[in-house]
Every structure is written in C-alpha cells, then in structure tokens.
Amino acid sequence: MRDKWKEWWGRARAFWQERTKRQKRLTLAVAAAMLAAAGIAIFLATRTEMVPLYSNLTPQEAGQIKATLDERGVPAEVVDGGTTIQVPKEQVDALKVELAAEGIPNSGMIDYSFFGQNASFGMTDNEFNMVKLKAMQTELANLIKTIDGVQDAKVMITLPQPSVFVSDEKGEASASIVLKTKPGYRFSDEQIRALYHLVAKSVPNLSTDNIVIMNQFFEYFDLKNDGENSTGTTFASQQQIKKQIERDIQRQVQQLLGTMMGQDKVVVSVTADVDFTQEKREENLVAPVDEKNNKGIAVSVQRIKEAYSGSGARPGGAAGTGTNEVPGYQSANGDTNGDYERTEETVNNEVNRIKKQIVESPYKIRDLGIQVMVEPPKPNDPNSLPPETVNDIQKLLGTIVRTSIDKGEGQTLTDQDINNRIVVSVQKFNGKPTFTETAPARPAWWWYAAGGGALLLIALLLFFWLRRRREDEEEEEEFPLAPSMAEPELPEPPETESVMRRRQLERLAKEKPDEFAKLLKTWLSEE
Numbered sequence: 001m002r003d004k005w006k007e008w009w010g011r012a013r014a015f016w017q018e019r020t021k022r023q024k025r026l027t028l029a030v031a032a033a034m035l036a037a038a039g040i041a042i043f044l045a046t047r048t049e050m051v052p053l054y055s056n057l058t059p060q061e062a063g064q065i066k067a068t069l070d071e072r073g074v075p076a077e078v079v080d081g082g083t084t085i086q087v088p089k090e091q092v093d094a095l096k097v098e099l100a101a102e103g104i105p106n107s108g109m110i111d112y113s114f115f116g117q118n119a120s121f122g123m124t125d126n127e128f129n130m131v132k133l134k135a136m137q138t139e140l141a142n143l144i145k146t147i148d149g150v151q152d153a154k155v156m157i158t159l160p161q162p163s164v165f166v167s168d169e170k171g172e173a174s175a176s177i178v179l180k181t182k183p184g185y186r187f188s189d190e191q192i193r194a195l196y197h198l199v200a201k202s203v204p205n206l207s208t209d210n211i212v213i214m215n216q217f218f219e220y221f222d223l224k225n226d227g228e229n230s231t232g233t234t235f236a237s238q239q240q241i242k243k244q245i246e247r248d249i250q251r252q253v254q255q256l257l258g259t260m261m262g263q264d265k266v267v268v269s270v271t272a273d274v275d276f277t278q279e280k281r282e283e284n285l286v287a288p289v290d291e292k293n294n295k296g297i298a299v300s301v302q303r304i305k306e307a308y309s310g311s312g313a314r315p316g317g318a319a320g321t322g323t324n325e326v327p328g329y330q331s332a333n334g335d336t337n338g339d340y341e342r343t344e345e346t347v348n349n350e351v352n353r354i355k356k357q358i359v360e361s362p363y364k365i366r367d368l369g370i371q372v373m374v375e376p377p378k379p380n381d382p383n384s385l386p387p388e389t390v391n392d393i394q395k396l397l398g399t400i401v402r403t404s405i406d407k408g409e410g411q412t413l414t415d416q417d418i419n420n421r422i423v424v425s426v427q428k429f430n431g432k433p434t435f436t437e438t439a440p441a442r443p444a445w446w447w448y449a450a451g452g453g454a455l456l457l458i459a460l461l462l463f464f465w466l467r468r469r470r471e472d473e474e475e476e477e478e479f480p481l482a483p484s485m486a487e488p489e490l491p492e493p494p495e496t497e498s499v500m501r502r503r504q505l506e507r508l509a510k511e512k513p514d515e516f517a518k519l520l521k522t523w524l525s526e527e
Contacts, residue, residue, distance in 0.1 A: 010524050050077055050086040053095060056151055057083050068104055069095075133157060140202050144177070147195065149187060152180035157203055173203050174210040181215045189224055196223045238276050241363060246270045253370060253400065257393065261374060267429070269371040275406070278362035285354040296349035308340035364406040370397050371423045379428040390424055397422045 016024070053076075054065060062082050069076040069087065074095065077086045087095055123131075137155045144153040160171020177199065181187075187195075196208045213221040250270040257266040289296045372393060376385035398418040405413065509516040 006524075010520065014520075048075070049089045050075075051089045051092050053085050053087045053092055055080070055084045057085065065099065065104060068099065068102075133159060136203065140199065143198070143202070144179070144195070147191075149182050149185040149191075150179050151182055154178045157206075159203075160205065171205065172210055173206040175199055175203060175206060175212070177211070177213045179213065179215045179221075187221060192221045193223060195221070238274070241276075242272060242274050245274060245363075245365065246272050249368070249370070249400065249404065253372070253397065256396065257372065257374075261389075264429075265375045267373040271369045271371075272365055273367035275364040275366045276362050277360075279358075279360035281358050281360075283354070283356040283358065285356070287352040287354060289350065289352055296351040298347050299350045300346075300348040302344075302346040304342070304344040306340070306342035365404050366406060367421070368401050368404050369421050369423075370401060371425075372397065373425045373427065373429070375429045376426055382426050382428075385426050390426065393424050394419070394422055397424070 019027070054061070057065070059082055062078060062085060065085050066076055066078060069085075074087060074091060078084070079086060137157050140157070141153040141155045144150055144155070154177070156176040158174045160173060192213075195213065196211055199211050199213075200206050200208050208223055211223075215221070247270075249272070250268050253270070254263075254266060254268045257268065288294050374385065374390075374393065376382050378384035398415075401418055401421050402413055407413070505516070508519075
C-alpha cells in the first residue's frame with residue numbers, strides 16, 4: 001500500500017513538474033474557485049433567511065412581539081431602529097396567523113371593537129363618551145394611514161359639550177392631526193383637499209375651518225381656497241356666462257338675418273343684463289278643495305237642535321237674585337207660557353295644505369338690447385331697402401326680445417318697451433372686410449422638367465451598369481482563371497535534444513511499460 005502511494009505521488013509530482021508556469025497558475029486558480037464556490041453553496045444552504053414579520057412598529061408593539069417570540073423559542077431580529085421584526089422565512093405565515101389569533105400586536109388603542117368585547121351595564125355616560133371619542137380617534141387614524149405617503153397618524157378630536165338649555169345653535173367640533181409622512185413625499189392640492197373632507201365627514205359638526213393638519217417636520221397642510229366662492233372667480237364666471245348669452249343670441253340673429261339679407265350685409269350687436277341672484281324659499285300654502293265655491297271637504301259635522309213649548313219659566317228668564325239663587329242662571333219663579341228653540345251646527349272642513357321648496361334659477365335675463373346695422377342693396381342709396389323689410393326685421397327682433405326677457409310675476413312688456421330695446425340702422429358699410437380667393441398653387445413647368453431629367457438620368461445609369469455587367473461575364477467565359485496555386489508548406493522546426501528525449505520516453509512507456517516503471521523508480525531513488 002505504501003509503494004502504491006509512493007508511485008501515485010511520484011506520478012503526480014512528475015506530471016506537475018512537466019506543466020508550464022501558466023498551466024500551474026490556471027490549475028491553482030480553478031481549484032481556488034471551486035473551493036470558494038463550494039463554501040458559498042454550503043453557507044447559503046445552511047443559512048436561515050430572515051424576512052420581516054411586522055414593520056413600522058412602535059417600541060411598545062415591538063417589545064411585546066419580541067417577548068412573545070422569545071417565549072416560543074423562535075429566532076427573531078429587531079432591525080430598522082426597532083420598528084421591524086424579522087423571523088425565519090418558513091415560519092412567517094404561521095406566526096402571523098397565531099399572533100393575530102392572540103390579539104398581538106396590541107397597541108393599546110381603543111377602536112370600535114372595544115364595544116363588542118367589553119359591553120357592560122356598569123359604564124357611566126361619561127365613561128362611554130370618553131371611550132367612544134377614543135375609538136373615533138383610533139378609527140380615523142387607521143383610515144388616514146391607508147393613504148399613500150402616510151406612515152403613521154395621530155388624531156385629536158374635541159367634541160362640543162351638550163348644553164342644558166334648549167337652543168337651535170349647535171356647537172362645533174375641532175380636530176388636530178399629526179402625520180408621519182414618507183421622506184421626500186409631496187401631497188398635491190387634490191390630496192390635501194380630499195384629506196380635509198375625509199376628516200370633516202367622519203366627525204359630526206366638524207367643518208374644514210376647524211381642522212389643522214401638520215407633519216412631523218411642523219409643516220402645515222393648509223386647505224387652499226378652491227375659488228368657488230371668491231369674489232374674483234364669481235365675477236369672472238358671471239361675465240363669462242353673460243358673454244355666452246350675448247354670443248348665442250348674436251349668432252342666432254346673425255344667421256337669421258344673414259340668410260335673408262346676405263351674410264356681408266348685416267352686423268348684429270347684443271347687450272344683455274343678467275340677474276345672478278339665486279333665491280331659495282319655502283312656501284306653506286292652504287287652499288280649499290273646492291276652489292269654485294271656496295270650500296273644503298267636511299270631515300266631521302255636528303248638528304244640535306232644541307225646541308220647547310209650554311208653561312213654566314219663560315225662556316231666558318231673569319237671572320237669579322235671591323238668597324238661594326245662583327247668579328247667571330234663570331230664576332225658576334214665575335208661571336208663564338212660552339216657546340224655546342235652539343239650533344247649533346259644527347262642521348270641520350279639510351283643506352289642501354301645500355308645501356313647496358322653490359329654488360329660483362340664478363340666471364335670468366332682466367333686460368336685452370339688440371342693435372342691427374343693415375346695408376341696403378345699393379350701398380350709396382339708403383332708400384333702396386324697402387321700409388317693409390325694416391319692419392319685418394323689427395318684428396323678428398321684437399319676438400326674440402319678448403321671449404328672452406324674464407317677465408317675473410305679473411310683469412308684461414308693451415310694444416313700446418320692445419321697440420325701445422331694438423335699433424335697426426340702414427347705411428353703407430365703409431369698413432367691410434374684403435376677402436381675396438387665392439388660386440390653388442400649381443407647380444411650375446421647370447418642376448416637371450427637373451423630374452423628367454432625373455428619371456432619364458436614372459435610366460441611363462441603370463443601362464450602363466447592366467451593359468458593363470454583361471461584358472464582364474463574357475470576359476470571364478472567354479478567359480477562365482487559372483487554378484490557384486497551393487500554398488507552400490513551411491519547413492518544420494528542427495527537433496531539439498529535449499524533444500527527442502521526450503519522444504523516446506513516450507515510446508518506451510507505450511511499448512515497454514515495465515522497463516519504464518523501473519527507470520522511473522531509479523530516477524526517484526537517485527533524487
């Protein structure tokens with residue numbers, strides 16, 4: 001066995017000594033790379049991959065989860081400044097389910113689930129209101145956390161105290177919110193407006209004016225005025241509506257008169273006075289069912305009839321004035337004859353009770369003026385336009401004015417009022433714009449010439465190229481090329497003494513391996 005080891009060692013040593021320096025360096029590099037790869041593979045195969053179980057934890061929550069995992073013997077790591085807990089990857093799903101079943105992590109905040117878990121009859125009204133307020137703050141904070149860019153939120157709500165006196169005025173609530181935002185995240189105006197409305201709609205009697213929102217860097221998120229109720233925006237919108245009304249009427253009149261007189265013969269100008277007052281009122285009316293007779297429906301009728309005839313006290317006798325008489329009652333003394341009759345009727349009528357909530361439109365045309373300038377057929381002769389045509393134009397414009405102006409309640413427009421709002425002027429147009437029709441552009445003749453020359457040049461070049469190619473092919477057929485001469489073989493380099501000795505040793509190892517082995521042993525023993 002020892003001899004075999006020596007023989008193997010000798011062969012390996014001889015093989016290593018026969019290698020060049022480059023081959024030795026390459027062999028060592030490959031061996032080192034294989035060892036490094038094997039080490040990395042073993043490290044990755046035996047290493048436990050840790051993944052986050054919970055992130056963005058408070059110190060209280062992180063401590064509670066870490067203590068629970070240590071009791072179970074689960075390896076856990078606390079990273080990211082104590083806000084993230086990592087566990088082995090193969091256990092993360094099971095741990096989430098188990099910890100959630102135990103109510104972990106428990107941040108200590110009260111939400112609406114508290115009422116279902118701790119409902120009891122021993123809670124006072126003050127305690128209930130405090131727990132309800134705390135639950136409202138927690139739920140609103142959790143709702144804000146779901147918004148992109150918000151990592152954490154703290155909400156403080158102040159509700160108005162109920163008054164012991166009956167009053168129509170209700171107190172206003174207020175809210176203060178502190179956000180922990182992601183580094184570098186910027187909220188747009190739409191997001192800030194949506195956040196304000198989210199908080200305002202979550203708390204009763206809370207307006208956006210009583211909400212303050214800031215982040216951890218003391219940067220306030222102010223609700224910018226959307227401009228709907230600002231004076232400048234209101235004026236601009238009203239002027240735009242006024243111009244739109246005038247433009248619509250002007251186009252209508254221009255198209256109508258232009259069709260009759262010609263588009264270049266009529267110029268129309270419209271001025272309108274628009275009422276932007278919006279009225280909202282409530283009417284409670286009572287009307288009879290039978291409007292013709294001004295009567296209602298009899299719901300209940302009571303009729304009483306009394307009649308008396310005979311001797312005795314006269315009807316409506318004198319009031320008692322004696323000792324035993326009651327003032328105000330007729331006396332029983334006296335013996336007279338008389339008649340008595342009494343009729344009483346009570347009718348309860350039902351009427352129509354009408355309740356109306358009316359919102360008047362804020363866009364009413366209070367006044368309208370139309371000015372029209374017409375050019376006669378003969379511009380220099382105003383009398384060339386018949387008066388009947390002018391009257392027709394005035395009647396047409398009067399109809400438009402009468403139907404466009406809001407009449408209101410009981411307001412009527414007379415013909416004189418209509419004529420005061422219409423002006424028709426017949427005169428020559430001195431500033432009429434003239435339009436010259438441009439003829440379609442046509443290419444000049446030299447464009448055609450240049451195109452034809454280019455086509456001719458391309459045809460000539462193609463013809464000469466084909467002709468030259470055909471001549472080359474004919475020359476190759478007439479004078480075939482001689483076969484290429486073989487490349488001369490280079491003389492082999494002369495064999496050196498070491499090369500000849502190596503060949504002899506290789507021949508000896510192949511033909512007589514026993515003698516080669518003895519020779520190799522002899523060399524090893526001599527060394």
